[in-house]
Amino acid sequence: MNLDIAFYTFSLSQVRGVGSVIGKRLIDFFGSARGVFEADKVKIEQVAGKFVAENIKRFSGWKNAEETINLALRLGQGVICYEERDSYPELLRRISDPPLCIFYRGNVIKDMLCVAVVGTRMPSSYGVDVTKNIVSVMASVGICIVSGLALGIDTISHKAAIDAGGRTYAILASSCDNIYPYRNEQLAKEIVDKGGAIISEFPPGTPPAEQNFPRRNRIIAGISKAIVVTEAPEKSGALITAYLGLEYGRDVFAVPGNITSQKSKGTNRLIKEGAYLVESPDDIMSVVVPHIARSEKRSDFGLISPYIEIKNPNLSDKEEAILSVLSEEIPIHVDDIIKRTLIDPSEVLSTLIALEIKGLVVEDGIGYYRKPRPL
Numbered sequence: 001m002n003l004d005i006a007f008y009t010f011s012l013s014q015v016r017g018v019g020s021v022i023g024k025r026l027i028d029f030f031g032s033a034r035g036v037f038e039a040d041k042v043k044i045e046q047v048a049g050k051f052v053a054e055n056i057k058r059f060s061g062w063k064n065a066e067e068t069i070n071l072a073l074r075l076g077q078g079v080i081c082y083e084e085r086d087s088y089p090e091l092l093r094r095i096s097d098p099p100l101c102i103f104y105r106g107n108v109i110k111d112m113l114c115v116a117v118v119g120t121r122m123p124s125s126y127g128v129d130v131t132k133n134i135v136s137v138m139a140s141v142g143i144c145i146v147s148g149l150a151l152g153i154d155t156i157s158h159k160a161a162i163d164a165g166g167r168t169y170a171i172l173a174s175s176c177d178n179i180y181p182y183r184n185e186q187l188a189k190e191i192v193d194k195g196g197a198i199i200s201e202f203p204p205g206t207p208p209a210e211q212n213f214p215r216r217n218r219i220i221a222g223i224s225k226a227i228v229v230t231e232a233p234e235k236s237g238a239l240i241t242a243y244l245g246l247e248y249g250r251d252v253f254a255v256p257g258n259i260t261s262q263k264s265k266g267t268n269r270l271i272k273e274g275a276y277l278v279e280s281p282d283d284i285m286s287v288v289v290p291h292i293a294r295s296e297k298r299s300d301f302g303l304i305s306p307y308i309e310i311k312n313p314n315l316s317d318k319e320e321a322i323l324s325v326l327s328e329e330i331p332i333h334v335d336d337i338i339k340r341t342l343i344d345p346s347e348v349l350s351t352l353i354a355l356e357i358k359g360l361v362v363e364d365g366i367g368y369y370r371k372p373r374p375l
Contacts, residue, residue, distance in 0.1 A: 008033035009081040011065040013100045017052040020097035071204045075177050090330045095222040099201035106197030111330050116146040116224040118238040119153030119231045127231030132160045137281035139166025146224050171220045172200040173212035180208035217241040226251040232266035239266045253278045318351045331368035
């Protein structure tokens with residue numbers, strides 16, 4: 001955690017007229033939150049308008065910003081800021097309105113492959129069983145399950161991920177020190193203890209509030225490669241999350257339900273509007289992680305199917321190791337590849353070149369690599 005970056009970024013987020021969209025624009029233009037405050041007023045006006053420029057130059061909330069960051073530290077919270085490319089979740093960073101600051105407890109991994117699983121707060125037994133099965137399969141192959149810690153499908157998703165030995169992120173509509181709903185305080189602790197994280201853009205001391213939930217939902221959608229809605233009525237936060245996912249270019253999946261059930265009206269509508277229809281966990285896995293293959297065993301909602309990594313006999317062990325840490329969506333810097341594979345730097349570079357020649361890797365930015373996306 002960089003205290004200087006956290007201090008200036010949180011301060012910027014507190015300037016009147018600076019929300020996520022304008023904050024992102026300013027930081028992208030000036031290079032850092034500190035750079036925004038130090039910039040010439042005329043230049044700030046060119047980027048964000050006169051009103052925002054005047055408020056930035058008149059800002060006087062420095063003491064409050066310092067106290068907020070210090071309080072977060074005392075409460076055991078970390079802070080990750082938008083300008084911190086080496087630690088801020090990459091997919092979330094790419095959306096149009098990313099939170100400028102993320103407060104968290106636990107482990108937030110920059111390139112973690114995340115899938116959101118959301119739904120109604122009052123699921124049927126069908127919704128419960130389907131959710132447990134889908135989450136168990138995805139968590140068992142290392143996908144981080146993202147949800148909102150609400151009662152119902154969210155709670156089931158977090159617990160199923162933990163039970164499968166996987167990681168899960170809980171995105172809050174309150175601060176990390178104000179767990180809501182309160183009955184999930186123990187679950188939040190377990191999420192952190194098992195290698196996951198509770199995450200919020202709200203500073204310490206923020207209680208849950210109605211207007212916070214849509215903001216929470218955009219983080220769920222933004223940090224995830226895909227959104228799965230297992231059971232939801234037509235008017236629900238789960239559908240808001242799904243539509244935000246579509247806006248951000250995410251894949252959206254929905255489990256069909258009984259046409260007479262109000263709890264499946266939302267999922268059935270999503271399918272009518274073009275969401276992937278989910279009949280088994282394989283329908284999700286084949287899109288989200290196509291490099292993972294299913295075994296010959298059955299895979300339906302009554303039996304969790306084991307998955308195995310695809311191995312190419314024409315690839316060397318070093319090539320396999322490098323491919324195992326790359327994804328199609330998020331480019332990874334060569335330094336991170338070296339850290340993750342523990343392969344000698346010179347061999348990593350030569351192996352990456354060999355993989356590029358084979359068409360299995362593409363360079364996406366100077367020093368950043370990913371797998372090629374399917375056409």
